Amino acid sequence: AVTMRDLVKNCLRMRPERIIVGEVRGPEAFDLLQAMNTGHDGSMGTLHANTPRECLSRIESMITMGGFSLPSKTLREMICSSIDVIIQAQRMRDGSRRITHITEVMGMEGDVIITQDLMLYDVLGEDPNGRLIGRHRSTGIGRPRLWERARYFGDEQRLAAALDQLEADGRADA
Numbered sequence: 001a002v003t004m005r006d007l008v009k010n011c012l013r014m015r016p017e018r019i020i021v022g023e024v025r026g027p028e029a030f031d032l033l034q035a036m037n038t039g040h041d042g043s044m045g046t047l048h049a050n051t052p053r054e055c056l057s058r059i060e061s062m063i064t065m066g067g068f069s070l071p072s073k074t075l076r077e078m079i080c081s082s083i084d085v086i087i088q089a090q091r092m093r094d095g096s097r098r099i100t101h102i103t104e105v106m107g108m109e110g111d112v113i114i115t116q117d118l119m120l121y122d123v124l125g126e127d128p129n130g131r132l133i134g135r136h137r138s139t140g141i142g143r144p145r146l147w148e149r150a151r152y153f154g155d156e157q158r159l160a161a162a163l164d165q166l167e168a169d170g171r172a173d174a
Helices: 004-012 028-037 052-065 072-082 147-152 156-173
Strands: 085-091 097-109 112-126 132-138
Touching: 004 028, 028 052, 028 072, 052 072, 052 085, 052 097, 052 112, 072 097, 072 112, 097 132, 147 156
Parallel strands: none
Antiparallel strands: 085 097, 097 112, 112 132
16 A cells, blocks of 8 residues: 555655645654755645644654654754744634634754744634634734745745734734
């Protein structure tokens, strides 16, 4: 049988610009991180986790359960150098899906991966039909760490405009 890991490895032989893996569930997480670390900028994967912090723990668990015997600190350093941003989508109580977190992976302090939330979703109430009313709110981080990468790829102005819009939306709704 062909595994997801086989597919990720074979895809690398085609020299892709990006790799997108929907539903990372096992040891293919290791290969995806390696690809992200070796010039496949803009690659991404999806996985199930309840929070951005849990996302990082799940990636570590998937790799460890896949039989890789890397020290925890080495594995976490690999995760930090591979992942810039975690975008958390969540099904809300009314059945809708919302982006609830945009979280930046900052680096490590000791053995701990440090993150900072750039944007959060606040539930403000619900309409007469039971649909949630909410807003996306910037956390007020002045200049995210990913700014330099945006500059490198020529996206500095787009990032600045997006962050300015988040702040403006947050002030307008407050």
